[in-house]
Amino acid sequence: MKRKIRVLVAKPGLDGHDRGAKTVAAALRDHGMEVVYTGLHKTPAMIAEVASQEDVDVVGLSILSGAHMSLFPRVRAELQARGLGEVLLVGGGIIPQEDMAALEGEGFARLFGPGTPTTEIAEWIQGEMERKWQREEAQEGSRS
Amino acid sequence: MKDPGELTARLLQGDRAALARSISWAENGDPRFARVLEAVYDRVGRAWRLGITGPPGAGKSTLTNELARLYREAGETVAVLAVDPSSPYTGGALLGDRIRMEERTLDPGVYIRSMASRGGHGGLARAAVDACDAMDAFGFQRILLETVGVGQAEFEVVGAADTVLVVVHPGAGDGIQAMKAGLLEVADVLVVNKGELPGADQLVLDLEEAVHVRLRPSLRPDRNTADAGPAWTPPVVRVSAKRREGLGDLVAAVDAHRAFLEQGGRLEQRRGERRVEQVRNVVAERLLDTLWGSRDLGRALAGRLDAKTTPYAAAAAILEPILAAIPYPESEPSAGAAPGGANGA
Amino acid sequence: MTLSHDRERTDDRTRLASGAEPDAAARWRAAYDAAKRRDAEFTTVSGAPLQPLYGPGDVDLDPERDLGYPGQFPFTRGVHANMYRGRLWTMRQFAGFGTARQTNERFKFLLDHGQTGLSVAFDFPTLMGYDSDDDMSVGEVGQVGVAISSLADMETLMDGIPMDRVSTSMTINGPAPILLAFYIACGENQGVDPAQLRGTVQNDILKEYQAQHAWLVPADPALRMITDVMGYCARRVPQWNTISISGYHIREAGSTAAQELAFTLANGFEYVERGIAAGMDVDEFAPRLSFFFDSHIDFFEEICKFRAARRIWARRLRDRYGAKNPKSWMIRFHTQTAGVSLTAQQPENNIVRTAYEALAAVLGGTQSLHTNSMDETLSLPTEKAVKIALRTQQIVAEETEVAHVVDPLAGSYFVEAQTKRLEDEAERYFAEIEKRGGVVPSIEAGYIQREIHNSAVAYQAAVERRSKKVVGVNCYVEGDEGPTIDLHRIDPAVEQEQHRRLAELREKRDDAAVRRELDAVRAACRDGSNLLERFVAAAHAYCTLGEIAGVLREEFGEYVEPMIL
16 A cells, blocks of 8 residues: 555644634545544643554644644644654644744744645645655665 | 664554554555564464444444443553545545544553555555554554444455444434345444434344344354354344443453354464455555556556457466466465456466 | 515516516526626625526515514514614624733723623633633633633623623633623622623533534533523523524534524524423523624625524524514524634735625624624734724714615515525525434534535635635735734733632632532532522632533533544
């Protein structure tokens, strides 16, 4: 069987707005990815644990409650604590530009603002993962 | 985690990320999985594998969650493999089953993994068995293998379990449909979930009757009774997973089936058949992957195959040298060759 | 021409205007078909097809039966005989952020600027029944609304505001009965008799399971608490609207206009049936039910939705549930302009969107209105943005002169045809829900959530293929402009401040009384006696929200959502 991009779409925090997360999840599925969705109201530890058990390549966080600056870094820390520092970490929601920049400096690969077309998100992830896998293959090739 | 040796060591130390990665390798057909399995195969065979299947809407996830809870309360560790269909159009999948089991996410005695069907029958069944083997080697005592649907692919997947639960619910003619789809034949235990709904009584009666009709020896050579001992009669258990009713009976029915298999070499026979089946899966997949993948036979043929060569003749040209090299007796045809192809040759 | 009361003339399928030539319709059709058409999808924002022209043949209407007169059954034209000639709608801006003290100041600011009612937005921990110092609350305290963890916070929130003279709307659902108990207790401490309190608590749990997702316990105990609130308020707080049955969140989650209409009203019917099943007379509680709708960007579809809602509700209440009191037949509703229609790109454009949406709500006959602020897709609204939003509805009220005529669009072929279309679609959904055994089984099976989700995905796809246009997003894009407006941020110190306040409270209060009241809540969970009564007593003992909700979770379990993707 062919390798597929496995993505965890997760909702940290207490807000119940899952429209964006689910729409993105559906779009990623339509781009051939395997998408695990956590459901609402998950703590950073739960999200990281699911990412670990499911061995995902990408973790996408969606939040609309304004708690991104405290919850996103916590998710990242929990991932790192489980040895998942390599996972492609992205986020979206109502996040002011300056916060996006700050998070991108803290290990988030990319933040997507409201109104980003879902195809853009899917294609970006696809491109990133293809490049990453190519790099890995090249590394393995040079080692053997 | 890229090296099979390192991964094996971590798997044996109880690192769940290593288990997760080994399952990914199995799913992707990565050759590194074979090396991991080689190293841990002496630890496989200790877990009891429970297959759970049935039509959509029967409440399988809720039931799986409840069974996981009961086994945990009894002090056993539990791994769950939830198989969901991939989209035939895009190849993608939405895996949401674990949401029902989210309360167990942080329990160190539980591991939950979602797997997409990725379209391939043999490939899926092979990967599911691989995943169960990895969970088994890791040390989980109960493996719950859950699939959605009533097709051939789901049969093949849950058929690899030690005890197969077929879950149906009253209403929408699901019971009848399940019988038609042949699910009764894979069932070791029939579960009528949502037993509080109207129509449950009737469904239990219908299923009990259907089980007895099928059990007449002239109608059903039972795979559990190949040693000609007493037959296993799949019990019909009525539960309500949502209301936590009847679950004790279900656990008891599973235990009874286990006790039955553990007598007279039945279990070893059943597992032996499964191992053969897994070999068949691996051979079939490897052969196709090799010929169409690394050898790129598809492209080679596209250039050379003219309108006058029948598909049988072309296949024979490919298979004959391969079959000739197989040291097994002629009377046991290779599992990888389709009957039509073999005859045509 | 005016719409005739004579059915035969409305049945005339060709005549567009009296005196028109007999083949005029055919000639128009031919000319229309021959003319060039711009590249657009001619549908409503909900995806319903639109004709180029509507005429008498498109309207199946008996004006006496289907429209009636304002203030009379079936209330299609409005719930009051004089509508806005008597009194304008209530301008009620939803507000709340940070601490109770900060929100209290914003309330006083809004009252000073001509706002006529209060509307409290709570933060997520409060909405989910957690105290500010709970582990689940990390990072969320005071972010999207005010943090209220106990009666002490409620006292700060209402400090200096005469509770016998303002009407207060509280947008909360899962733990709504507990927050209402805080409000009642707060009034009592101010010396205000509960009978004088006016306002609304949203208290609509069904749409939480369907769309908004701030739930506490499963449906059956949650619905029991709602009937407890209806029963208690009928006796003790008679001016209080015990539930605000809300389509807003259903729509914001991505539903179509018809789905918003249908699911909201279906939820309303469910509450009515539960009330009746609990032994209440429908006329005892139905007049206290209120509604809350979205006003989206499709101008006409929204107006028609409001008109259809009134007609459907009136008929059901009278004909199926046997309500005798005309007040039971009337849908009175609050409207909020559509948050989802706003864009982060070129945010000033949101002022214009909100203005159209506000106008639709007024032409649809709303009783109160919240207009969104232009910066809400970016953060909590700033004071300036809130003021512009309030001024937007004041301009509709004072300058456009639309408030002088009741239901001015009635009789428009298009408006009446579309009102009927929405009514018919809603009826089809009622049948689907009934087929599934009612609203709760439909939620448990994920049917309603899936319908909403599918609509959301379809709309997003339409935007992405540009068959639905959004200015600044998929047309007239100005590039990566980013926000050009000031953002309102919540100081993280709010969380610490709340922790401190709670620690102080737990220190000061009478622990024995707290334990006694929590035990009494637990006992009421089990013996079925009125929970709101216990909550008010627990509020007075300064039991916290999280403590009371914790008892409910232990007794009733937590709700688990069915997976819908």
